[in-house]
Amino acid sequence: MDQYVTKLFECWNCSKQRIGLVILNQPIDEQFFHVLWSKAKIRACADGGANHLYRLTEGHRESFLPDYINGDFDSILPEVKTFYTEKNCKMMETSDQDLTDFTKCLAVMVEEIKAQKLQIDTIVTLGGLGGRFDQIMATVETLFHAQKMTDLPVVVIQDRSLAVLLKEGRQHHLNVNTGLEGKWCSLVPVGSPCLTTTSGLKWNLDNQVLTFGQLVSTSNTYEAHDPKEGRKPVRITTDRPLLWSMGIKPQ
Amino acid sequence: MDEFAPLDCLLPSAKIRACADGGANHLYRLTEGRRESFLPDYINGDFDSILPEVKEFYTHKNCKLMETPDQDLTDFTKCLAIMVEEIKAQKLQIDTIVTLGGLGGRFDQIMATVETLFHAQKMTDLPVVVIQDRSLAVLLQEGRQHRLNVNTGLEGKWCSLVPVGSPCLTTTSGLKWNLGELRACRPQVCPPTQTPKHTHTDIPEDHLPVCTILFALFTWPVLVRRHSLPLTAQISSKHPLMLQLMQFVRPRFRKGSHLHHWV
Numbered sequence: 001m002d003q004y005v006t007k008l009f010e011c012w013n014c015s016k017q018r019i020g021l022v023i024l025n026q027p028i029d030e031q032f033f034h035v036l037w038s039k040a041k042i043r044a045c046a047d048g049g050a051n052h053l054y055r056l057t058e059g060h061r062e063s064f065l066p067d068y069i070n071g072d073f074d075s076i077l078p079e080v081k082t083f084y085t086e087k088n089c090k091m092m093e094t095s096d097q098d099l100t101d102f103t104k105c106l107a108v109m110v111e112e113i114k115a116q117k118l119q120i121d122t123i124v125t126l127g128g129l130g131g132r133f134d135q136i137m138a139t140v141e142t143l144f145h146a147q148k149m150t151d152l153p154v155v156v157i158q159d160r161s162l163a164v165l166l167k168e169g170r171q172h173h174l175n176v177n178t179g180l181e182g183k184w185c186s187l188v189p190v191g192s193p194c195l196t197t198t199s200g201l202k203w204n205l206d207n208q209v210l211t212f213g214q215l216v217s218t219s220n221t222y223e224a225h226d227p228k229e230g231r232k233p234v235r236i237t238t239d240r241p242l243l244w245s246m247g248i249k250p251q
Numbered sequence: 252m253d254e255f256a257p258l259d260c261l262l263p264s265a266k267i268r269a270c271a272d273g274g275a276n277h278l279y280r281l282t283e284g285r286r287e288s289f290l291p292d293y294i295n296g297d298f299d300s301i302l303p304e305v306k307e308f309y310t311h312k313n314c315k316l317m318e319t320p321d322q323d324l325t326d327f328t329k330c331l332a333i334m335v336e337e338i339k340a341q342k343l344q345i346d347t348i349v350t351l352g353g354l355g356g357r358f359d360q361i362m363a364t365v366e367t368l369f370h371a372q373k374m375t376d377l378p379v380v381v382i383q384d385r386s387l388a389v390l391l392q393e394g395r396q397h398r399l400n401v402n403t404g405l406e407g408k409w410c411s412l413v414p415v416g417s418p419c420l421t422t423t424s425g426l427k428w429n430l431g432e433l434r435a436c437r438p439q440v441c442p443p444t445q446t447p448k449h450t451h452t453d454i455p456e457d458h459l460p461v462c463t464i465l466f467a468l469f470t471w472p473v474l475v476r477r478h479s480l481p482l483t484a485q486i487s488s489k490h491p492l493m494l495q496l497m498q499f500v501r502p503r504f505r506k507g508s509h510l511h512h513w514v
Contacts, residue, residue: 129361133354133386134411136361161358186359192417212416213369218325218359245358 019124020109023049023066024102024139025075026127026158028056031251033126037064041118044109046101047071049127054080062087070094070108071101100135102128103142110150122153129158140165140190144241163245168194168238176200176222177231182247187217187236194242200234210242255378256400257387260349267343269334271326272296274352279305287312295319295333296326325360327353328367335375347378354383365390365415393419401425 021040025048033056037043043066045053050069054077057064061083068090073081085091094104106123113120123146128139139156143165146154156163160182166172176185187196193211198204202221210216225231236244268291270278275294279302282289286308293315298306310316319329331348338345348371353364364381368390371379381388385407391397401410412421412430423429 129358130355131384132409133383133388134409134413136354137411137413137415158358159356163358184357184359186362188359188362190362190415212366213373216362216366218363218366220359243362245362247357247359 017122018118018120019122020044020113020118020120020152022046022102022105022109022123022125023053024125024127025049025052026131028052028126029157029159030056032157036124036126040124041120042067042109042112042116044105045069046105047073048075050076050080050084052127054083065089067112068092068108070105072097075101099145100138100142102139103145106142106146106154107149110152113150113152120152122155123150125154125156127158128156129161129163139163140243143243144191147241157248160248160250161245162248163243165190166236166238166242166244168240168242170237172236172238172244173233174200174236174244175233176246177233180249180251181222181231182249183221184218185220185222185234185244185246187220188243188245189216189240190243192240195239196236196242198234198236200232254398254400255347256403257378257380257389258403258405259400260347260380260382261403261405265349266345267292267334267337267341269330270294271330272298273300275301275305275309277352279308290314292337293317293333295330297322300326324370325363325367327364328370331367331371331379332374335377338375338377345377347380348375350379350381352383353381354386354388364388369416390415399425 017039018041019036019039021036021043023043023045025046045066045068047070050066053064053066054061065084065087066089069076069081069084070092072095073091073093081091092108094101094108096104099107102125109123112118125139128142129136140163143154143156143163147165147167153164185201187194187198187205187210189196189210189212193209195207196205196210197207200223201217202223203217204223205217208215222231222234236242270291270293272295275291278289278291279286290309290312291314294301294306294309295317297320298316298318306316317333319326319333321329324332327350334348337343350364353367354361365388368379368381368388372390372392378389410426412419412423414421421430
């Protein structure tokens with residue numbers, strides 16, 4: 001089985017991590033924004049995400065121009081659209097009503113990464129885990145689509161939660177020893193029951209089926225470890241896509 | 252046929268009220284100045300979230316404090332279990348269990364809310380509805396035809412069907428994008444914005460097509476309440492189907508006014 005090492009937080013503390021950054025239509029977490037922006041080789045806003053970027057970067061907007069803004073443009077404010085158009089950000093109207101702005105933004109990003117031959121390790125999304133409940137569910141749906149679009153991990157961050165959809169048929173090694181990890185973590189079989197095995201968690205699974213109504217792992221945490229040695233990676237295998245989420249320590 | 256109006260619960264009043272652990276902190280804060288008028292029947296949990304002063308206050312006011320330390324179930328699940336028992340024991344006539352909170356904050360706790368809705372289906376036949384900000388969610392039981400009255404005037408623009416946990420064979424009517432004879436794989440999104448259908452068609456049970464649900468995202472303009480015909484959505488599914496309804500149009504009540512009806 002492939003070993004698949006997911007470097008979830010190395011986008012913070014490893015200057016070599018190169019990311020693609022997507023900003024969605026949710027308040028931007030300022031504590032993450034600057035470090036992610038600086039590590040990004042390509043940056044995009046999905047529709048109303050541009051409003052939040054515009055607001056957050058008041059006073060130095062020219063230093064924070066996205067490479068492109070996509071969407072059906074029903075959320076972006078006229079003044080925001082005008083500003084970024086004048087600054088020559090690519091405005092890509094993606095009016096396909098069968099897909100969300102987030103999915104379309106990712107699709108464009110994957111194409112741009114290929115076209116520009118960018119070396120990217122992870123695509124990081126700010127927003128998507130709060131607000132309208134159907135849009136939280138739509139984020140999960142986009143993560144399923146993303147697996148068909150790219151092999152890159154697509155990570156979603158909002159407030160102090162991070163979520164990533166783990167592909168089936170691989171052994172995932174999650175490095176959770178960056179010092180940025182919060183207390184909780186979770187494994188949720190969002191689309192179907194998942195036959196799962198883990199190690200490194202306080203409550204591990206041993207070839208057990210995670211399924212709604214019977215067994216879902218929330219409020220889990222990491223196994224105790226010797227502070228001198230640091231946490232071992234969490235290992236997870238699953239036979240179906242499985243949603244990992246975790247808390248981020250307040251900075 | 253299961254028929255209910257999801258937003259009816261916003262009209263007064265509750266016959267039994269409870270807080271799950273730290274929910275009591277929010278109640279305490281919100282009702283400052285008139286706390287005695289808003290006493291829950293019980294507060295349950297492992298009490299790792301409730302503040303000491305809050306716990307003391309409600310204990311002195313003779314609210315039942317029920318320590319439920321079972322670590323395999325969330326405070327929400329345990330709270331519901333107690334509520335179902337109390338409803339039986341007191342022979343209360345209850346139509347719906349409404350939950351405030353559960354759809355925001357820590358992401359794993361949002362997922363835990365969904366898990367609780369699955370457990371709830373095994374505990375009770377009553378609909379268990381969850382509301383936070385301007386979202387409402389309810390898990391539709393499989394094997395039934397659900398008929399949702401969405402003409403209260405409180406409905407917002409959007410609604411949504413999400414097959415959490417497994418693919419769902421589904422049929423709908425009354426939505427802008429209905430689900431019919433379609434073969435599903437894991438979810439695909441349906442177009443999110445269109446004008447509403449203002450009539451509904453009953454699907455005779457013997458003609459219910461078997462089809463697989465897609466993750467369908469719908470919107471519903473505010474105009475719906477101008478129509479006199481009852482607007483209902485009918486949904487049937489072979490597997491539990493999470494229905495998330497409707498952002499509220501705008502607050503129907505003045506801030507805090509719904510509290511007036513609690514006493």
